[in-house]
Amino acid sequence: MTFDWPTLLPLIFAGLMGLAILIYVVLDGFDLGIGILFAAAEDAEQDTMIAAIGPFWDANETWLVLAVGLLLVAFPMAHGTILSALYIPVFVLLVGLILRGVAFDFRAKVPAGSKHRWNRIFFLGSLIASLAQGYMLGLYVLGLDVGLGGIAFGALVALCLAAAYAAMGAAWVIYKTEGELQRKAVLWLRRALVLAALGMAAVSLATPLASPRIFDKWFVWPAMLYLSPLPILSAVLFLWLWRQTFHLPKPDDRHALTPFLTLAAIFALGFAGLAWSFYPFVVPDRLTIWQAASAPESLAFILVGTVFVLPIIIFYSFYAYRVFGGKATDLTYD
Amino acid sequence: MDPLILSRIQFGANISFHILFPAITIALGWVLLFFKLRYNATGDTAWMRAYFTWVKVFALSFAMGVVSGVTMSFQFGTNWPGYMKTVGNIAGPLLAYEILTAFFLEAAFLGIMLFGFRRVSNRIHTLATVLVAGGTTVSAFWIIALNSWMQTPAGFEMRDGVAHATNWWAILFNPSMPYRLVHMLLASGLTVSFLIAGLSALRYLYGDRSESMWKALRTGVFTAAILIPIQIFAGDQHGLNTLEYQPQKIAAMEANWNTGPNVPLVLLALPDEAAKENKFEITIPDGASLVLRHSASGVVPGLNDYAGNHPPVFPVFWGFRIMVGTGVLMLVVSWSAAFFLKRRHSLPRPLAMLMVPMALSGWLATLAGWYTTEIGRQPWLVTGVLKTADAVGPVAGSHVALTLAIYLILYVLLLIAYLGVLVHLALKAAKDGDASPLPGVMNAALSQPAAGE
DSSP, rough: OOOOHHHHHHHHHHHHHHHHHHHHHHHHHHHHHHHHGGSSSHHHHHHHHHHTTTTTTHHHHHHHHHHHHHHHHHHHHHHEEEHTTTHHHHHHHHHHHHHHHHHHHHHHHHHHHHHHHHHHHHHHHHHHHHHHHHHHHHHHTTTSSSHHHHHHHHHHHHHHHHHHHHHHOOOOOOOHOOOOHEEEEHHHHHHHHHHHHHHHHEEEEHHHHHHHHHHHHHEEESHHEEEEEEEEHHHHHHHHHHHHOOOOOOOOEGGTTTTHHHHHHHHHHHHHHHHHHTTTTTETTEEHHHHHOHHHHHHHHHHHHHHHHHHHHHHHHHHHHHTOOSSSSOOOOO | OOOOHHHHHHHHHHHHHHHHHHHHHHHHHHHHHHHHHHHHHHHHHHHHHHHHHHHHHHHHHHHHHHHHHHHHHHHHHOOHHHHHHHHHHHHHHHHHHHHHIHHHHHHHHHHHHHHOTTTSSSHHHHHHHHHHHHHHHHHHHHHHEEEHHEEEEEEEEOEEEEEEEEEEHHHOOTTHHHHHHHHHHHHHHHHHHHHHHHHHHHHHTTTOOHHHHHHHHHHHHHHHHHHHHHHHHHHHHHHHHHHHHHHHHHHHHHOOOOSSSOOOEEEEEEEETTTTTEEEEEEEHHHHHHHHHSSSOOOOOOOOGGGSOOOOHHHHHHHHHHHHHHHHHHHHHHHHHHHHOOOOOOOOHHHHHHHHHGGGHHHHHHHHHHHHHHTTTEEEEETEEEEEEEEEEEOOOOHHHHHHHHHHHHHHHHHHHHHHHHHHHHHHHHHHHHGSSEEEEESTTOOOOOOTH
């Protein structure tokens, strides 16, 4: 493999897109998870939970726009193929995101009497969006197969991703709240973890079985050895976090952020496994990143801007999180 | 059913719903900055009350714009894969730059602008307002650049049926781009000023005479009165630019069937495309030649020169007239209101009652204008490069019909909820008057209690 620009640019953009997806899943994961947990929370708790994500959700969702945008601009062929194959799930995802996004604002501005309706819409939107994302992941892993088996597997992954998001949401609530709600969130986390672990195991098993190419990539010596840390480490982290849920919250609120960081690490490990399996394909077994890529001059034009702007984006995102650091209090327009 | 026409209706519905909200946020960001700067300069809390009333509208409109915008970024792939396959090398980078330079900036600082007043210094809060307002405007720049490139493409070459960029400067600043950008930014300014004036008039009718109401009302009315003549001039220049680069669109806008001199200006008519003539027309002799060529004998392009290659006449003709008619009404209403506010320091009741529905006049004119220019580009998606019919994806018509129906229901419900909240916020502000809770003022540490608490 030669290292010239037409070879390197699609590779760089695949990396950027992967990074955007991972950041999206981790960040909007806890927003969506909190939406799902809305069903289990009291009215006053719901306000606190919203306050824990209100200033951030918009920027979090922007990572999805960037991921889809990069797919669109860097791999236009793949964008069309993947999204028209997933026409209905994408539509369901969008409806979920629309409902979730507007409910955020409506619930705070409508007359008090209809607030509960928007709370329910917030829950439904978050749940629908999470399920749709899981379903799409399931189909993608099976090579966009929409047969009966594909649908069943998609449904399983949908449930498990929703559970994983709920776990993220619970972990974020542990970090951002205190007292009764925090203790409740620990219980939520414990229950959601079981389903999340099940889902990750299912995807890990299905990925090599669905594609002989990936099977060969996994189960050859010595690649197996290099890969083994991914599943082992994930399993260890899951078990450790599950045990931790029996000791949280700790005195003086120590380690309140640990569950969230652990889950983020598990997501990253799982994502690395998927990336390793599918490379170099962007549409499984059909289109490689080089076949689907835009013209090098267009990619170069975007890359120049990205190199300058992305660090700035990450910098001010951190700043925004810092401004709203600490425990969440009631969110008011001031 | 035909997936092409269904996909077109679906994208049209989506983008029509979407544009309503950027049309508000682009200019409202700057109006909020104006309120904030007036407050910084005078220390008058009424400015800050106006800020907090309207920042809620901004937040809600922004959320509606975000969710409908995300929808569109997916629809390029789900419904129009041919678009990105053919012109992805041009459209892609422009969309990417919008996300990188505008979306993240707005989203990150919106949180601080909305909820950070007591968490950051006043200066940082003002800066956040500047960045959000700037972000929305930069966003408009990239999107208008792409849209204008689709109307008047430049700076590229075709290789194997795919557009490749040769000159990014020519792509960005293509012939119609500066005109369209100015026209749209002014349209946003007018949309917001009429919205503010209209909702303030509603408060006025409910007996609210608070300082914050007066400040918002004056800001809305005077901004509208200043912007509308500029917009009429800018629109005229935009039209002359279209005449030069897209004459077939002008021919459809004027419903002029035959190229020639001494073309009358058709004020109202029912264009009949099958018979190639206008029914029930009211005209001004030599008018179109005078307006477009500044001479009665000036030659105006007619549809006969573009047989089979011009847009449908009826919607373009009427879209243009609705936009211009609304503009004239805006001129009359804003100048009368400005006169009464300046001379009498009050508003006659009938005028205030007219201003309430006029709150949505900006939406009407913006939609009518976009319909004129977008339908006016047909049958091309990218003029001379890609036909709309060649970009549509392989999705079954029944799928598109199903999703279209649900989108429409969703959008109608959301629009009703949105307007309901606007009225609710206005009436609540009218009831509270200047007794609404005072915002805190601070230049120091976090979570300082607000003044008046």
